[in-house]
Amino acid sequence: MRILIVGIGASGGTIATRAVSAGMPIWLATRTEESAGVLRSTGLRVSGIGGTAIAGAVQVAAIQEYREADKFDLILLATKAHDALEMAPFLASLLVPGGTLLPIQNGSVSEILTDRLGRVVLGGLSNLGATMAKPGIYEQRNAGHLLIGELAGGLGDRVAKIARALSGAIETRVTPNLRGAVWAKLLLNCSVTTIGAIAAQTMRQYMTSRAGQEVFRRMYDEALSVALASGTQPERMFVEPIPPGWRGTSIPGGDYDLWIERIMASYGDLKPSMLQDFERGRRTEIDFINGYVAELGSQIGIPVAMNAATTEMAHLIEQGQIQPHPARLDDLLLASPR
Numbered sequence: 001m002r003i004l005i006v007g008i009g010a011s012g013g014t015i016a017t018r019a020v021s022a023g024m025p026i027w028l029a030t031r032t033e034e035s036a037g038v039l040r041s042t043g044l045r046v047s048g049i050g051g052t053a054i055a056g057a058v059q060v061a062a063i064q065e066y067r068e069a070d071k072f073d074l075i076l077l078a079t080k081a082h083d084a085l086e087m088a089p090f091l092a093s094l095l096v097p098g099g100t101l102l103p104i105q106n107g108s109v110s111e112i113l114t115d116r117l118g119r120v121v122l123g124g125l126s127n128l129g130a131t132m133a134k135p136g137i138y139e140q141r142n143a144g145h146l147l148i149g150e151l152a153g154g155l156g157d158r159v160a161k162i163a164r165a166l167s168g169a170i171e172t173r174v175t176p177n178l179r180g181a182v183w184a185k186l187l188l189n190c191s192v193t194t195i196g197a198i199a200a201q202t203m204r205q206y207m208t209s210r211a212g213q214e215v216f217r218r219m220y221d222e223a224l225s226v227a228l229a230s231g232t233q234p235e236r237m238f239v240e241p242i243p244p245g246w247r248g249t250s251i252p253g254g255d256y257d258l259w260i261e262r263i264m265a266s267y268g269d270l271k272p273s274m275l276q277d278f279e280r281g282r283r284t285e286i287d288f289i290n291g292y293v294a295e296l297g298s299q300i301g302i303p304v305a306m307n308a309a310t311t312e313m314a315h316l317i318e319q320g321q322i323q324p325h326p327a328r329l330d331d332l333l334l335a336s337p338r
C-alpha cells in the first residue's frame with residue numbers, strides 16, 4: 001500500500017517516523033520546500049512512549065511538488081483542521097481509484113470532508129499524544145492509538161485493510177461507530193479543553209469556582225444534546241459520555257460529581273492544547289469544536305448559547321482583543337443567560 005502522510009508536525013511526524021523506521025512504503029508532504037529540505041537532511045527521530053525510532057532517509061517533498069501521476073492508496077491527513085479542509089480536494093486527486101483519504105483531526109473534520117468528498121473519506125481520530133520539539137524531532141507522550149471507521153457506520157473491508165497497514169507504524173483500532181467516537185472526544189474537547197484555554201487554567205483549577213462548574217455543565221449538556229438530537233450515540237471513552245442521572249440536562253449531585261472526578265483523574269491537570277495555541281498566537285481549531293456544535297445545534301433547533309458565546313470569545317482572544325483569564329468564565333455566563 002503506497003501511503004502519503006501530509007503534515008509532518010507533532011502527530012504526522014511521530015507516525016511518519018515509526019512508519020519509515022518499520023520499513024513501510026511511505027512518502028511525506030510538508031507545507032513548504034524549506035521544511036522538506038530540513039527533513040531530508042536531518043531525517044526524523046521520535047522518542048518517548050513506544051521507544052525511540054529513527055528514520056534516516058525519508059522521501060519528502062513540499063505538497064505542491066506532488067502531481068496526479070504520484071498516485072497513492074492512502075493519504076493520511078495530519079495537518080490542523082483549517083489546512084485539512086483546504087488541502088483535501090487536491091489530495092483526493094492524488095488517490096488511485098478506490099483510494100482513501102484519512103483525516104485524523106479533532107472535531108468535525110471527518111464529518112465535513114465526508115459531506116464534501118463522499119466515500120473517498122474514511123473517518124479517523126487520533127488519541128496519540130505527541131509533541132514536536134523542532135522539525136524532525138518528535139516525542140510520543142502516551143500509549144495512544146489511531147481509531148478509524150466508516151462515517152456511515154459498520155466495518156467494511158477497507159477499514160480492516162487500512163488498520164492492518166497502519167498498525168505497522170502505530171496501534172490502529174477500528175470501530176463500527178466512528179461518529180460516536182468522534183463525538184465522545186468532541187464532548188470533552190468542547191468542555192475540558194476549551195474552558196481551560198479560555199480561563200488559562202487546568203480543569204482541576206477552574207472546577208473550584210462556581211462559574212467554572214456552571215460553564216462546564218452547560219457547555220457539555222448543550223454538546224451532548226446536539227449529538228443525541230442529530231442521531232449520534234457517543235461511544236464510551238474512559239467515562240460514559242452520558243452523565244449519570246441525565247434528564248436532558250445534567251443533574252449535579254453525588255453520581256454526577258463522581259463522574260466529574262473520573263474525568264478529572266485523566267484530564268484535570270493537563271495544560272489545554274488550545275491555551276498553547278493562544279499563547280503562541282496561532283489559529284485555534286475552535287470552529288471545528290465548539291463552533292461546530294453551535295452551528296449544528298442552530299440547524300437542528302437545539303439551544304447552543306454557551307458554545308456560540310465561547311466560539312465568539314475564542315476568536316476575540318485569537319485576535320488579541322481580550323486575554324485568557326479565569327474572569328472570562330463569568331463573562332461567558334453573562335453573555336449566555338439562561
Ligand SMILES: NC(=O)c1ccc[n+]([C@@H]2O[C@H](COP(=O)([O-])OP(=O)(O)OC[C@H]3O[C@@H](n4cnc5c(N)ncnc54)[C@H](OP(=O)(O)O)[C@@H]3O)[C@@H](O)[C@H]2O)c1
Nearest residue numbers: 007008009010011030031063079080083105106128129130
Ligand atoms: N498533537 C497531539 O497530541 C494531538 C492529539 C490528538 C489530536 N491531534 C490533532 O491532530 C491534528 C494535527 O495536530 P498536530 O499537533 O500534529 O499539529 P502540528 O504539530 O501543528 O502539525 C501540523 C503540521 O501540518 C503542516 N501543514 C500545514 N499546512 C500544510 C499543507 N498545506 N501541506 C502540508 N503540511 C501542512 C504544518 O506545517 P507548518 O508548521 O509549516 O504550517 C505542521 O507541520 C490537529 O487537528 C490536532 O487537533 C493532535
